[in-house]
Amino acid sequence: MELQKCNYELEDVNEPNLFRHIFPYSEIPKITFNYKNIPICVPNEIWITDTTFRDGQQAISPFTAEQIIKIYDYLHKLDNNSGIIRQTEFFLYTERDRKALEACLSKGYKYPEITTWIRAKKEDFKLVKDIGIKETGILMSCSDYHIFKKLNMTRKQAMNQYLEIAAEAFEHGIIPRCHLEDITRADFFGFVVPFVNELIKLSNEAKIPFKIRACDTLGLGVSFPGVELPRSVPAIIYGLRHYCGLSSEYIEWHGHNDFYSVVTNSTAAWLYGASSVNTSLLGIGERTGNCPLEAMVIQYGQLRGNTKNMRLEVLTEIAEYFERDIKYSIPPRTPFVGKEFNVTRAGVHADGMLKNEEIYNIFDTTKLLNRPPVVAINEYSGLAGIAAWINMYFNLKGNNKIDKKHPVVQKIKDWVDKEYENGRTTVISNNELEALVKEYMPNILDVENVSIETDYKFLNRQNNKKIKLKTKTL
Template identity: 50%
Template sequence: MPPTWLRYAEDAVRRSPEGPEYLRGVFPYVLPPLVELEREPVPLDPAEEIWITDTTFRDGQQSRAPYTVEQIVALFSLLHRLGGPRGMIRQSEFFLYTKKDREAVERCQELGYRYPEITGWIRATLGDYALVRAAGLRETGILCSISDYHIFKKLNSTREATIRGYLEVVDAALADGVVPRCHIEDATRADFFGAVLPFVQALMERSRESGIQVKVRYPDTLGVGVPDPYAALPRGIPRLTRALRREAGVPAEALEFHGQNDLAAIVPNAVAAWLYGASANNGTLLGIGERSGNTPIEALVFWLVGLTGETHGMDTTVISEIADFYRAIGESVDQRLPFVGDNFNVTRAGIHADGLIKDEEIYNPFDTRGLLNRPPGVAITDKSGAAGLLMWMQKHRPAMAEGLDKRDGRLLRVLELVMAEYDEGRVTSLSDDEVGAMVDAAWGGG
């Protein structure tokens, strides 16, 4: 009788259609991916514990100029502080291919942090696995592309041969006591019952035989996932998460979602993964990643707090330090990005400024001063009005703003100077220096 894993692979071939299955009813290619819905929703099934994992130095490094070793060490230290002593950022994965990759791993290992744990990332070859052994890592990600798009078009192979090759590398890792984390690439475009399920069942069988829990990361490689509990397989993240848990038998703590943002649903999909059974969510700092990006770790931090009701020791103020670090190394930080962008909690609307003056909770979603070390701000434009100027004064000239009313003649004089700028054709907001000069002129003139 063939070994269990091979029977699963042979079953996959028997259940698969002749030739590749590209699910053209859902992925016509000449249109955006089409959404199929089931009649019944998937029930909520959250894991008892949830956490975050990091791929800033792997997937995040595939969309920008490579980090220097010093930059990796600095960012790794910031991740350590952000995740806190309880390791809410549990792991960080690294390339191992170049001398610089290996030096970065060694330098981060020398820091002696328990969290994030350093893990590897390799292709499913024994040659790549030798790099993991040489680095002395206890866990590694293994690229296990699972959709027919990848198996037939990229690998020019078959399901049976592909699965056989993946499991050969998994066996090598297990023989060394290394935890394999199998990344079933393109899971949201794959034949779940014909390819994903038999492969993952084979992995769980190997877990039982070896006593080492194999982990499964399910990447939404092209960002086609749908967060709705009615959405059908393979695109429905709730349904896919539940199927991996309940049909394939993956424990919550061994299940990890990896999102991409091609269709602008990355955060809802990540939250859905947590709500329907995965313990781990994989992301990058500032969402920097291939194409439209990965799940931003800073967003995962705040959603984890929102879902669990506590910070678990995470230092959320480090997020602002991380954004400043990226700016310092020349990375463009989109001003509209949540949590880290310059405009995140900055208003230009006078009506919003008026509300913030009365009580910042009116227009601020949470205590950005306490949690991000970023008090609400205002940028002065022709839409700011006297209320916006008063808010600017309270931040930049607090002594002068004491007891000041937005109907004060001096403030209205500043407003006149502001409006004159825009009457003359200005289209950008005023700098703090420019507003300060106008304030000085109005106050100096009585």
């Protein structure tokens, strides 16, 4: 028999508990262990939520209303009514944000559902009432760092303020999503559990559910087993379920990437019982960013074995839109969305790609993401790299493929070698290689049954240049 709920009472301490043995500040934070084994408990249903329009745009130049509407359309197109991208949240503080929210609401999309975010203040809640939204996030800082040092309150004062705004949400039939900011530095049993249990009482009286978003504000969460609170992601999710009795569908994880752990922590939240993980497109967000939405889409596919009817190729469209229209620079090696995430440079890898692209490509990126694998040519590419580039660039298949022993491959390699002998340090561009192939193999576009149109579209985008070639199907 397991005890499902414990009646922890608020510890209204006089001095903040800053966990100095874990967070000395003048040193790197510590990971402490208690070696307790917490069982994995994957919910029957898991999903993703989005904070691109809230936490995301805090970290970059604010989106225009038109950009917000366009990105919202992309999210809907990506989700494709699968319900995997369940919600997205909006600011309400500017006329621009309210205009964008109303335009997105008018589209009538089921997914992602539109929610909002406010501070735990009555004047903020009035904005939610006026807009007529069904659910809102409410900032409720839960660590003593925030309660004592930012809010200048005691734990009891903070709890009462949070409960007051939650009660107002219940009174107006709005689901409060309580954002427990900085939970990975909070006194879990001295504040978090007693506070959540008080929320449960209000919820039961109102007969309206509420949600808890566990916010790893500084990315301090740790995903592996045997770690003590407050840093343990498994212990936090388990504690919300076990000591508060919350169902998985009402628990959400929100992480940051300060310690390179945002994806593993979000995955751990799913594995240990949270139905929802909060993300942003391309991981944009405060400091090192939020959990990338695209990463969790792929994680969902790995855990569930499918992505339902999602349209994963839209991820490529989104990345191109951010770079082209928003002028946001995506690091080229960013998984799934960077221009070079599936570009091969090493000669030995190119040799493998020449034989079979599965050897060095993570999955069929052409089919799933509309991103053909690419071989970039430099001084280390060798004959195999050049042959692989020609086959991929000109989409040569079957008997039309050339191998590294082809005389034209040797001619091009000689040219490449001379470039680097003369001091070149940059990668050989697709334009240069294309010109060489057309010079040495003038009939390359007359090969029977070769369609080059799709690959050229992609590779032209990679170069950000226009390549004028025949576009007929040959």
